[in-house]
Amino acid sequence: GDTVSAEDLPEYIPSKGNLAQRRWFQESRLGLFIHWGIYANLGRGEWVLHNDRILLADYAKLAPQFNPVLFDATEWVLMAKNAGMRYITITSKHHDGFCLWHTKQTKWNVVDQSAYGKDIIKALAFACREHGVKL
Numbered sequence: 001g002d003t004v005s006a007e008d009l010p011e012y013i014p015s016k017g018n019l020a021q022r023r024w025f026q027e028s029r030l031g032l033f034i035h036w037g038i039y040a041n042l043g044r045g046e047w048v049l050h051n052d053r054i055l056l057a058d059y060a061k062l063a064p065q066f067n068p069v070l071f072d073a074t075e076w077v078l079m080a081k082n083a084g085m086r087y088i089t090i091t092s093k094h095h096d097g098f099c100l101w102h103t104k105q106t107k108w109n110v111v112d113q114s115a116y117g118k119d120i121i122k123a124l125a126f127a128c129r130e131h132g133v134k135l
Helices: 016-028 038-042 056-065 073-082 120-131
Strands: 031-034 087-090
Touching: 031 073, 038 056, 073 087, 073 120, 087 120
Parallel strands: 031 087
Antiparallel strands: none
């Protein structure tokens, strides 16, 4: 068949901006990676839908139960910053498609489907900007 080998591909030459971002990342050294979504209700990780072969209709029932009332974006950001972290990465939309922000593209999001009803990413972005932590 028509396969492409590595020798057939053009050489990758990173842009100056890409190189600057890499330097920033390497110099930052420490950041916080948050894996979070409605799957947390089950306490078995983000692959629970696939691993447990949960029917989509049953999985959808998790959204109205998602209610992280103790979530405090400023507290999370300050905890990260005080620990020496310079950035936060979050799974704003995992492979289950559930969005932790409000969007008009789908109702499958934290504002429209959960008991919490607040935009988590908006709150986290605001707190990050306020305290100088990259998101």
